[in-house]
Amino acid sequence: xxxxxxxxxxxxxxxTPEQRRQAIGQRGCVVWLTGLSGAGKSTIALRVERxxxxxxxxxxxxxxxxxxxxxxxxxxxxxxxxxxxIRRVGEVVxxxxxxxxxxxxxxxxxxxAARGQVRARQDEGRFVEVFVDAPLAVCEDxxxxxxxxxxxxxxxxxxxxxxxxxxAPESPELVLQTADLSIDDCVEAVVxxxxxxxxxxxxx
Numbered sequence: 507x508x509x510x511x512x513x514x515x516x517x518x519x520x521x522t523p524e525q526r527r528q529a530i531g532q533r534g535c536v537v538w539l540t541g542l543s544g545a546g547k548s549t550i551a552l553r554v555e556r557x558x559x560x561x562x563x564x565x566x567x568x569x570x571x572x573x574x575x576x577x578x579x580x581x582x583x584x585x586x587x588x589x590x591x592i593r594r595v596g597e598v599v600x601x602x603x604x605x606x607x608x609x610x611x612x613x614x615x616x617x618x619a620a621r622g623q624v625r626a627r628q629d630e631g632r633f634v635e636v637f638v639d640a641p642l643a644v645c646e647d648x649x650x651x652x653x654x655x656x657x658x659x660x661x662x663x664x665x666x667x668x669x670x671x672x673x674a675p676e677s678p679e680l681v682l683q684t685a686d687l688s689i690d691d692c693v694e695a696v697v698x699x700x701x702x703x704x705x706x707x708x709x710x
Contacts, residue, residue, distance in 0.1 A: 526606045532704045534603035536628050537610045541638030542667045544645035546684040551612035553693045565608035583664040589620045596624030616666045618673040637678040642667050644685045
């Protein structure tokens with residue numbers, strides 16, 4: 507630890523977690539959607555966010571592309587930069603969940619260990635890993651941004667699934683096989699999984 511960091515101390519809040527929960531009417535949690543480009547992560551995340559808001563819940567989506575416009579605009583796509591990207595997003599959503607928000611992440615996040623580190627930083631039971639599982643061939647066929655074609659042509663280096671690895675989750679809380687399920691079915695599955703986590707007990 508550097509000399510400068512020894513002087514940094516965590517500042518506690520004057521508001522308890524229970525007070526936050528009561529003020530916002532829910533518990534916070536992190537919903538982390540991981541999968542290949544084109545698997546359907548962003549589409550599902552944004553619709554889950556809208557569905558939760560329709561139910562009177564507070565939710566916010568952090569999309570991988572959007573994050574790289576600001577918070578992680580200084581990072582590239584090397585393994586080290588990808589890990590740092592995941593770490594930064596993990597710290598942001600930890601704070602959001604602590605504030606009572608349902609923080610929904612749509613991020614390829616290809617490394618199992620990096621996702622595990624994010625999970626370890628969240629409160630117990632507050633992290634829901636969702637594997638948006640679509641075969642590579644399906645993702646390439648969709649190729650909504652034309653990225654796979656560019657990766658195959660060598661225009662985009664370090665592209666997950668082509669020239670960079672993707673490590674699928676071993677024990678995710680939820681698996682969505684988007685080649686077989688409709689978007690609506692995927693959204694309802696995610697919402698059904700997280701509503702019990704964020705609902706406050708009925709007053710006696």
